[in-house]
Amino acid sequence: MSDHGHDHGSGHAQRHEHGSGSHGGHSHGVSADADRRWLAIALTLITAFMAVEVVVGVLAGSLALISDAAHMLTDAASIVLSLIAMRLAARPARGGFTYGLKRAEILSAQANGLTLLLLGAWLAYESVRRLVHPPAVEGGLMLVTALVGIAVNVAATWCISQANRSSLNVEGAYQHILNDLFAFVGTAVAALVIVLTGFTRADPIATLMVVALMAKAGYGLLRESGRIFLEAAPANVDPDALGDRLVALPAVVEVHDLHVWQITSGQAALSAHVLVEPAGDCHAVRRDLEELLRHGYGITHTTLQVDHASEQVLQVTLPGDRKLLDDPGHCEDAHGPVHRDEPHEH
Template identity: 85%
Template sequence: MSDHDHEHGPGGHAGHSHGVSADADRRWLSVALALIAAFMTVEVVVGIVAGSLALISDAAHMLTDAASIVLALIAMRLAARPARGGFTYGLKRAEILSAQANGLTLLLLSAWLAYEAVRRLIDPPPVAGGPMLVTALAGIAVNVVATWCISKANRTSLNVEGAYQHVLNDLFAFIGTAVAALLVVLTGFERADPIATLVVVALMVKAAYGLLRDSGRIFLEAAPADVDPDALGDRLVAQPDVVEVHDLHVWQITSGQAALSAHVLVEPGGDCHSVRRALEDVLRRDYGITHTTLQVDHAAEQVLQVALPGDRNATDDPGHCEAPHGPVHREEPHHH
């Protein structure tokens, strides 16, 4: 009961904008996808005809944009499915898998493009600047519209944020390509094309690093980036009647959805239920964590005197954890 009465309460700020807005998100992403896919096809053709690696690299980047949006759409569908069977959290991590896939494709493509660009810097092939310039300018327009579409969707999702970063990076890439094309047209400096490609590669690597870092934290069950578990434990143990907090785990099920579990020991005369409610209030109000599982027990008398967690006789309670995971947060004797 303690868990789910808060789950969708007013405190649940995390990705609970489901229903209508999830459909709207899907619509906006689909519009962006259609735009990008159509333009990408044109761009590959022009890139090959004009001999421009920068255009082909932009198209490759756009392919990952399209893939990131497709993955975002699939992951939204999967994540919206109710939890059942062996998947007790539902398929909410699908979007984190999608963010990982996005990051990896960006890295692989950037490696290939960097290699090609360096080859072209050493021995520049002829580039048709005119078609390259027109295509790059059209690309800027398409990306501005696509970026705007995705910005209308809910960007607290790591997945939608991934798609947004992709398309935004692409916008900068097109600006770089347009500048390079202008140089080719005005000065015939054909090395501007691979130089623009390397700028695109740098943007791709930066975006990939961000996605892999954030999704990796979630896979490794790290605490949310904005929560310090030690400070959180100290905060909980400072609440009235709380003697000790251990086995404190805080992790993310998916972006914007944190969960917490902990074992809490209360003064021998304290009211476990009111303490649990008070702790849940603190977590919901100050940390936005609404998915909590707190095991609240009375502390055995000895715990109040013995301070070593390793002592076998630290507690008489047979249900008490023999080997607490992580630090044990104890009330300082001079607190009250």
């Protein structure tokens, strides 16, 4: 029985290994090329303006503009990192990397989140320092440059929004550009206040507001990428509720060793050991389980070991009962809760 069940699982895994590409659109084919093109356009816009902003910032004596340019440098780095990660993720699985390098995108998202937090900390320090000792700033030149910066960042933000933001990698680059746009809006408002009133502390006050947004975005990216690295279930899937739905299907007696995780953003995988009634059709049950997972949860990469349950398992026992653990149809060290159906009449 057990070997029969393993054949189900391995054959199914091979079929979905080839089919899963159609569900990870942002990493394959035309859409991946489109994503890279939009990111490359945004990178060109940002790099060109950054060079101009550094020169103007030095001429105007504006630390705000120079810090904005530094922020744009991290934007450019995040996009370059995203482009590299997308190319790595598109490579086919081979050798020891049985999933390929899809998680390179999650590494990129984590790096983007970390740089947002680090840059936010540095800007917070600079803002406090300038609140205490406000420097002299050429407000007019600062205002013009900030307005041009807003236009450039709006264009760059729009470009990246055209890419697939369900990818944490693309979302990381998007958050960098979006926060830079907020920074330029803050700089423009501060420059206008300086021109009209001479109140130079307006600049660091606006920057502190942007720092709060950067901290929120950076934390969100680190949290989501961390969940994937720690093999947590997708945020929209409750494994306990999922197990209860699986065991409620006809002929299914028990589901244990249920694991659901994300290979990369938007690509979930599931494995489980399923026991069915002695007279049940293992093939039919596996197909029913696959249909439920595909249509109910969008999970298409599945490995299911389906076996017939022994008479011992059909008796009413608790998950920790020795009789249950001694049964040859069970794993020696089951992981997670055991989902059992109500006793069947025989």
